[in-house]
Amino acid sequence: MTPDIRLLADAPEFAADTARLLAQTWPQHYGAGGRGDAHGDLARRIRQTGLPIAVVAVQDGRAIGTAALSENSFGKADESPWLIGLCVTPDMRGRAVASALVAAIEGIARQQGYGAIHTTTQSAFGLLLRRKWLHVRDASDEAGAQWAVMQKQLP
Numbered sequence: 001m002t003p004d005i006r007l008l009a010d011a012p013e014f015a016a017d018t019a020r021l022l023a024q025t026w027p028q029h030y031g032a033g034g035r036g037d038a039h040g041d042l043a044r045r046i047r048q049t050g051l052p053i054a055v056v057a058v059q060d061g062r063a064i065g066t067a068a069l070s071e072n073s074f075g076k077a078d079e080s081p082w083l084i085g086l087c088v089t090p091d092m093r094g095r096a097v098a099s100a101l102v103a104a105i106e107g108i109a110r111q112q113g114y115g116a117i118h119t120t121t122q123s124a125f126g127l128l129l130r131r132k133w134l135h136v137r138d139a140s141d142e143a144g145a146q147w148a149v150m151q152k153q154l155p
Contacts, residue, residue: 003057055101077084118151
């Protein structure tokens with residue numbers, strides 16, 4: 001079954017569940033003691049157009065995944081926009097939810113007139129390659145973790 005992918009702005013009732021998903025996925029950032037604010041980040045992403053903008057995957061009345069399009073990440077100044085915050089609930093992984101979320105973000109970027117989109121990943125490398133993204137370089141975050149920087153040209 002294909003999940004229902006919606007703008008978070010069209011499904012704000014899923015914002016709290018989505019914030020919990022972000023905290024579960026990245027506890028070091030959004031969890032207790034982390035510097036992130038999942039609720040604040042999502043509040044800024046609840047919009048119909050512009051950046052940042054979030055989508056949510058919904059199935060059986062619950063949020064099962066999310067992703068966002070943002071102006072920046074930890075890339076170069078001339079690289080924008082960025083696919084960020086891609087995550088799926090553990091019980092729904094391996095069911096093409098992440099691919100559907102990425103496709104939705106690609107579509108939003110295309111609709112907003114962008115010619116390319118970027119992301120960083122440690123775990124979705126294969127998924128992005130299957131969706132025709134290119135590995136352009138590696139980068140390190142402030143903690144020294146290594147990330148693949150990927151890019152997709154949008155037709």
